[in-house]
Amino acid sequence: xxxxxxxxxxxxxxxxxxxxxxxxxxxxxxxxxxxxxxxxxxxxxxxxxxxxxxxxxxxxxxxxxxxxxxxxxxxxxxxxxxxxxxxxxxxxxxxxxxxxxxxxxxxxxxxxxxxxxxxxxxxxxxxxxxxxxxxxxxxxxxxxxxxxxxxxxxxxxxxxxxxxxxxxxxxxxxxxxxxxxxxxxxxxxxxxxxxxxxxxxxxxxxxxxxxxxxxxxxxxxxxxxxxxxxxxxxxxxxxxxxxxxxxxxxxxxxxxxxxxxxxxxxxxxxxxxxxxxxxxxxxxxxxxxxxxxxxxxxxxxxxxxxxxxxxxxxxxxxxxxxxxxxxxxxxxxxxxxxxxxxxxxxxxxxxxxxxxxxxxxxxxxxxxxxxxxxxxxxxxxxxxxxxxxxxxxxxxxxxxxxxxxxxxxxxxxxxxxxxxxxxxxxxxxxxxxxxxxxxxxxxxxxxxxxxxxxxxxxxxxxxxxxxxxxxxxxxxxxxxxxxxxxxxxxxxxxxxxxxxxxxxxxxxxxxxxxxxxxxxxxxxxxxxxxxxx
Numbered sequence: 001x002x003x004x005x006x007x008x009x010x011x012x013x014x015x016x017x018x019x020x021x022x023x024x025x026x027x028x029x030x031x032x033x034x035x036x037x038x039x040x041x042x043x044x045x046x047x048x049x050x051x052x053x054x055x056x057x058x059x060x061x062x063x064x065x066x067x068x069x070x071x072x073x074x075x076x077x078x079x080x081x082x083x084x085x086x087x088x089x090x091x092x093x094x095x096x097x098x099x100x101x102x103x104x105x106x107x108x109x110x111x112x113x114x115x116x117x118x119x120x121x122x123x124x125x126x127x128x129x130x131x132x133x134x135x136x137x138x139x140x141x142x143x144x145x146x147x148x149x150x151x152x153x154x155x156x157x158x159x160x161x162x163x164x165x166x167x168x169x170x171x172x173x174x175x176x177x178x179x180x181x182x183x184x185x186x187x188x189x190x191x192x193x194x195x196x197x198x199x200x201x202x203x204x205x206x207x208x209x210x211x212x213x214x215x216x217x218x219x220x221x222x223x224x225x226x227x228x229x230x231x232x233x234x235x236x237x238x239x240x241x242x243x244x245x246x247x248x249x250x251x252x253x254x255x256x257x258x259x260x261x262x263x264x265x266x267x268x269x270x271x272x273x274x275x276x277x278x279x280x281x282x283x284x285x286x287x288x289x290x291x292x293x294x295x296x297x298x299x300x301x302x303x304x305x306x307x308x309x310x311x312x313x314x315x316x317x318x319x320x321x322x323x324x325x326x327x328x329x330x331x332x333x334x335x336x337x338x339x340x341x342x343x344x345x346x347x348x349x350x351x352x353x354x355x356x357x358x359x360x361x362x363x364x365x366x367x368x369x370x371x372x373x374x375x376x377x378x379x380x381x382x383x384x385x386x387x388x389x390x391x392x393x394x395x396x397x398x399x400x401x402x403x404x405x406x407x408x409x410x411x412x413x414x415x416x417x418x419x420x421x422x423x424x425x426x427x428x429x430x431x432x433x434x435x436x437x438x439x440x441x442x443x444x445x446x447x448x449x450x451x452x453x454x455x456x457x458x459x460x461x462x463x464x465x466x467x468x469x470x471x472x473x474x475x476x477x478x479x480x481x482x483x484x485x486x487x488x489x490x491x492x493x494x495x496x497x498x499x500x501x502x503x504x505x506x507x508x509x510x511x512x513x514x515x516x517x518x519x520x521x522x523x524x525x526x527x528x529x530x531x532x533x
Contacts, residue, residue, distance in 0.1 A: 057248070057252060057255075058245075058248045058249065058252055061244055061247070061248035061251075061252070062241055062244040062245045062248055063241075063244075064244065065240045065241060065243060065244025065245075065247070065248075066237050066240050066241040066244060068240070069236055069237055069239075069240030070233070070236075070237045070240070073232070073233040073236045073237065074233065077229040077230070077232075077233050080225075080229065081222070081225060081226060081229060084222070084225060085222055088218050088221070088222070089180075089218070092180055092213065092215075092218065093167055093180070093182070096128075096167075096180060096182040096211055096213055097165060097167065097182055097184070099128075099211060100165075100182050100183075100184045100209055100210075100211040101165075101184050103130070103209060103211070104184050104185070104186035104209045128148075128211055128212060128213040128214075129141070129145065129146055129147065129148035129179070129211070129212045129213075130142065130145070130148065130209070130210070130211050130212075131147050131148050131150070131209075131210045132186065132188045132207050132208070132209055132210070133150055133154055133155065133158045133183070133207055133208045133209075133210050134158065134188070134205060134206075134207045135155075135158045135159045135205070135206045135207055137155060139210075140188075148179065148181055148210050148211065148212030149170035149171065149179050149181055149212055150181070150183075150210055151170070153166040153168055153183065154166055154181070154183040154208055154210050155208075157183040157184070157185055157208040158183070158185070158206065158207045158208035159206070160185070161185045161187075161206050162185065163185070164185075165182060165183065165184050166181075166182065166183040166208075167180075167181070167182050167183075168180075168181055169181070169215070170212070171215075178214065178215045178216060178219065179212040179213060179214055179215060180212065180213050180215055181210065181211075181212040182210070182211050182212070183208045183209070183210045183211075184208065184209050185206075185208055186207055186208055186209040187204035187205065187206060187207065188204065188205055188207045188209075189204055189205075190205060251282070252282075254278075254282040254283065254286060255282055255285075257274065258274065258282070258285065258286055258289055261274040261289070262289070265293065271293045271294075271296055271297040271300070272293075273290040273293055273294065274286060274289070274290060276290065305478065317352045317356050318356070320348070320352050321349055321352045321353065321356075324345055324348055324349050324352070325349065327345065328342070328345055328346075375413065376411045376412050376413060376531075377411070377412075377413075377414065378409060378410075378411055378528055379409070379410060379411075379412060379414045379417070380407060380408070380409055381408045381409070381410050381417070381453065381456070381458070381525065382405040382406065382407050382408060382453055384414060384417050384418050384421055385405055385421050385451065385453050385458060386403075386405060387418065388418060388421040388422045388425050389401060389403055389425060389451060391422065392422065392425040392426055392429055395426075395429070396429040396432075396433065398433060398446045398447070399429055399432055399433065399446065399447050399448060399449055400447070400448035400449075401448070401449055401451065402448060402449070402450040402451065403451045403452075404451070404452045404453070404454075405451075405452075405453045406453060406454050406455070408453060408454075408455065408456045408525075408527070409527065409528040410456070410505065410525050410526070410527065410528050410531065411505075411528045411531045412504075412505045412525070413501075413504075413505075416501045416504065416505075417501060417505065417525075419497060419501070420497060420498040420500075420501035420502065420523070421458070421523075423494035423495065423497055423498050424458075424460045424495075424498055424521050424523065425449070425451070425460060426494065427460075427462075427494055427495065427521070428449045428460050428461070428462035428464075428518075428519070428521070429449060429462070431462050431464030431465070431518060431519065432446075432447030432448065432449055432462040432463045432464050432518065433446050433447055447462070447463040447464070448463050449461070449462050449463070450517075456507075456524060456525050456526065456527055457522060457523070457524050458522070458523040458524075458525075459520060459521070459522050459523075460520070460521045460523075461514050461517050461518065461519070461520040461521075462517070462518040462519055462520075463517055463518050464518035464519060465518060466513040466514075466517075466518045466519050467511060467513060467519045472511060472512070472513075475495055475511050476495050476496055476498070476499040476509065476511075477496065478493060478496040480496075495511075495521075498521075498523065502523055502524075502525070505525050505526075505531075506525070506526050506531060507523065507524050507525040507526060508523075508524050509521065509522065509523045509524075510522055
């Protein structure tokens, strides 16, 4: 006889099982727990940021490459593992369902007489367990074959006898039996009733054919797949870290060279440019660094020239003042000078002190080696020119002034622009007056100056002898004085200040000889609407 395996099932009453009472809804998490989680997340983020800031750029690039590849490998591995797992389970479910349905329809396994004589090996089902479950909970299996796991789901299929198929996983993974169990409705023939069942189907009893297959081989395959994915993922991360290290070392080598050059400049003040090769971002940084070094070298050279020229120019008035004071002291020891001689000597000292004061002011202005004007404000250039004309006209009463001004707003430093315009007008007034002829006897002007401002272009033309062609390229150089100007007062810094002011305001200045007149200086400044501030 076939094995009968009584199991404890609830008695069959023809009523469907009562649904289980649902558990009470979960209580919401208290606000305190949310605050603690947020605080923990904030501390973790702060720790991560501090750790990253402590790492070098080389280490950060290596870590970034390893983390990026690690995340990519992890995503691909998880996707591959889940896909393979789902596909294997789907194939197993389809196979089990088809085999169970075919077996129930053929009636070989549902005939308990045949079932007791057959074995799983003879039926080609050596990898699975098979049994017939009656509606009353009694189960039948082949001789010497263990029962598949069965429960209320399989019993419900046996009692309902509809087209519903039960499919579930039974057991604990990595802990003994672990099966995928399928139950299909089937009508079985009791033991010894084979002839009656063949002649009359009313002798068939309601039940279910239960087929179970161990998931051990699938679990082992998935386990091996997981090991392979982890191994290849680890190899990929290590390879990415090594590749990132190599890329960081190669890519940051120019940056290290640039850092060494900057440290060398800081230690030795040697502003020699570094060699640049390539067109990448670091090469562009090296080009910008070389440009900065060039600008620093030019600024240092200008400062050195300024200091050297200032020392040379200061030596003359200081020597003159010292000589006059020594002469005054020696004369006092011998009884003093006549009042008119003493007054003349003091006037010379005052003149030299005024020259020193102007020279020091010019040097202070030129020492501000800034590329742009600071604290710029909106000013009306015509007002600045008009104020300068009024001041210079008082100092040169023997000149005739032709002034034509149109309004023109600019952004800039009113004090610096006023000084630049004043220097232009003083220069024109100085060379428009012939030497030794401050005023004519007939009251006529000894010269004239034309001042015109239109569309931001200030033109100052004098009636002097003009500028020699050899001197035109150098009139705006610091301390430069032509041979004709050496006999006149001045330090050679006035026009240099004009050029300095024009460049700081984004403008330009140039000089030429006007046809039929003397020298002509043209100062151009951009309109306030086009200036950046």
